Amino acid sequence: MSSSIPVSVLTGFLGSGKTTLLSNLLRHPGMADTAVVINEFGEVGLDHLLVEKSSENMIELSSGCLCCTVRGDLVNTLRDLHIKRAKQEIPNFKRLVIETTGLADPAPILHTLMTDPMLASYYRLDGVVTVVDAVNGEATLDNHIEAVKQAAVADRLVITKTDLVRDPASARDLDALEARLQTLNPAAPRLHAVQGEIEPDQLFNAGLYDPTRKTADVLRWLKEEAYADSHAHHGHGHDHGHHHHPDVNRHDDHVSAFCVVLDQPIDAMAFSLFVELLIGTRGENLLRVKGILNIADRPDQPAVIHGVQHVFHPVAWLEAWPSDDRRSRIVFITKDIPRSDIEKLLEGLGIGQAAAAQ
Numbered sequence: 620m621s622s623s624i625p626v627s628v629l630t631g632f633l634g635s636g637k638t639t640l641l642s643n644l645l646r647h648p649g650m651a652d653t654a655v656v657i658n659e660f661g662e663v664g665l666d667h668l669l670v671e672k673s674s675e676n677m678i679e680l681s682s683g684c685l686c687c688t689v690r691g692d693l694v695n696t697l698r699d700l701h702i703k704r705a706k707q708e709i710p711n712f713k714r715l716v717i718e719t720t721g722l723a724d725p726a727p728i729l730h731t732l733m734t735d736p737m738l739a740s741y742y743r744l745d746g747v748v749t750v751v752d753a754v755n756g757e758a759t760l761d762n763h764i765e766a767v768k769q770a771a772v773a774d775r776l777v778i779t780k781t782d783l784v785r786d787p788a789s790a791r792d793l794d795a796l797e798a799r800l801q802t803l804n805p806a807a808p809r810l811h812a813v814q815g816e817i818e819p820d821q822l823f824n825a826g827l828y829d830p831t832r833k834t835a836d837v838l839r840w841l842k843e844e845a846y847a848d849s850h851a852h853h854g855h856g857h858d859h860g861h862h863h864h865p866d867v868n869r870h871d872d873h874v875s876a877f878c879v880v881l882d883q884p885i886d887a888m889a890f891s892l893f894v895e896l897l898i899g900t901r902g903e904n905l906l907r908v909k910g911i912l913n914i915a916d917r918p919d920q921p922a923v924i925h926g927v928q929h930v931f932h933p934v935a936w937l938e939a940w941p942s943d944d945r946r947s948r949i950v951f952i953t954k955d956i957p958r959s960d961i962e963k964l965l966e967g968l969g970i971g972q973a974a975a976a977q
């Protein structure tokens with residue numbers, strides 16, 4: 620596991636600046652050992668020509684949208700890459716970046732990385748980087764649920780084209796976009812990049828759960844405190860414009876991010892049932908679930924859970940609690956599943972006690 624290759628998924632809507640960002644990143648000396656898989660939609664992949672020179676390990680999947688053909692293609696591509704690396708036919712890359720098409724739902728890619736047994740033994744998900752265009756970002760979020768999902772599941776958000784934000788009206792639009800992203804995804808740091816200029820350190824090693832690292836990283840990964848006031852209402856002083864849009868297509872009204880805190884230890888069987896019921900009835904709307912659990916019969920070893928839609932990663936047990944706080948904390952990023960539904964289901968199954976409901 621310690622030698623597994625970290626994989627970053629780079630996503631963002633059409634034209635948001637993914638390729639520009641990637642080309643710049645690959646010029647950094649620290650990124651020299653990076654392999655890149657680019658998924659182009661359509662017959663001719665132009666991006667390939669644009670970034671080719673900066674990486675010898677460039678692979679392109681041009682057979683269609685990665686999120687539609689992902690199972691076979693991605694598995695085969697990553698498998699081939701690993702075999703060639705082992706045979707020393709290609710340089711010994713230490714990191715992999717997958718750039719998705721602009722329309723991709725990132726979930727199937729995350730599923731594949733999490734569930735394919737071979738991939739899971741050679742690669743591990745480092746994090747999701749989502750690019751959002753400062754100029755078109757709001758309109759894109761209004762009109763495309765994929766863009767909302769991309770932003771909601773990100774570990775890092777990169778706002779591009781801020782150089783085009785010059786007049787006061789555009790600056791206000793950018794503030795509104797930032798506020799909206801804050802509500803959609805309170806835990807992901809928001810970074811700005813002009814023409815792809817960014818330090819790789821800000822995007823990689825995002826601290827997604829890795830059992831070989833110190834447990835403190837789990838807290839960084841979970842960042843549950845970021846969700847503290849982000850539920851029920853959009854309670855941010857600076858989110859002007861947020862409620863005034865007349866659009867009927869406000870996708871992010873459907874998406875919520877919240878953290879449920881349970882004071883009492885959790886019965887393992889009851890929690891499995893909870894996950895099963897949730898996946899069975901609402902699986903596709905569970906954009907992301909991550910948490911640290913206090914399981915009743917193993918109080919000294921917290922369980923880490925991580926799910927994307929209907930796929931849950933096998934539970935990982937930590938050696939010790941990362942801090943004095945031994946309550947179970949579960950972050951949910953959902954579409955059309957309000958916090959109250961989750962709390963009702965937990966209560967119905969007699970699981971813990973939701974702190975916020977007290």
Ligand SMILES: Nc1nc2c(ncn2[C@@H]2O[C@H](COP(=O)(O)OP(=O)(O)OP(=O)(O)O)[C@@H](O)[C@H]2O)c(=O)[nH]1
Pocket residue numbers: 631632633634635636637638639640666720721779780781782783812813814815
């Ligand atoms: N002014 C400005 N233009 C940018 C910036 N970042 C990207 N662009 C331009 O935006 C356009 C789209 O950028 P790409 O990097 O190709 O975007 P992409 O997300 O890879 O696009 P697709 O592969 O089509 O989804 C290009 O013309 C870039 O030059 C920026 O920070 N400022």
